[in-house]
Amino acid sequence: MNNEKTVSVLNDLLNITNDRIEGFSKVEDKVWDTHSTLKADYDQMVSQSQTMKSDLIRLINECGGNADNTTSTAGALHRAWIDVKNSLSGDKDESTLGNVVFGEKAAIDAYQDALDSGDLTPQSAQVVSDHLHHLKSSYARFENLDELN
Template sequence: MKNDNLIEVLNDLIRINNDRIEGYDKAMSNAENIDVDLKAIFSRMADQSRNNVNELTQEVMRQGGEPATGTTASGAIYRTWMDVKNVFTGKDRTSLLESCEFGEDAAQKAYESALASDAEMTAEVRQLITDQKSSLRTSHDMIKKYRDMHKAVNS
């Protein structure tokens, strides 16, 4: 039996991961050539979301649904905010990291909403979402640590 509520929850997570991929691709292009460390981190985070999308897509298909391919409206707002912020603050490391942390916070909220939803999900699906949320939390904390470190160095 097709579980439309669960399919929608999973598709929302696909969209937020697609947002994250676009956000990190944008951050990579905005990073200076000397910011090789940041480019490597941003690339790893985009790849993390690509893997999440693959896992979520497989689950949507197992549920009999059509996997989402786009991004969220909030993701478009996030990318626009990043564009505006870069115009006013430049493309320095701290600004890029603050923008990325903003996106990481949005991803955490999306995963929290998914876990709190009333969609029926098996223990395996709940574990998939929990594992991805945990992995993204580790990424969030790394971005925050880098941001704090760069703020301290520039103070």
């Protein structure tokens, strides 16, 4: 197993996880006035993201790599687009939570691609698989927002 490939894949996931954390910071507290039942799930997602970040940094270090503890360019562009879209949207609560769902789906796809790449060590693959399970679980709680209203 090539550690450079493993480190590269893990750094990509670290960037995605940092995108997730950055995106969560954009959710405004007033959203929870309308969707109070989701607040505890959301708080768990934020906490879980920090744990995932720590796990990825640890794995990168164990493989002899240096963690690229930044966000991705695509994530930055997406957040800028969200800011523009939200400034024009009439229903910012629904738009904001819709963006959470979009971000969770993008993270799921990235984690699945990482597992499918074959570039992870067995230990890394297990951690990434556990992260993917958590991502799918949080996505499932938010994907049907229309049914909650």
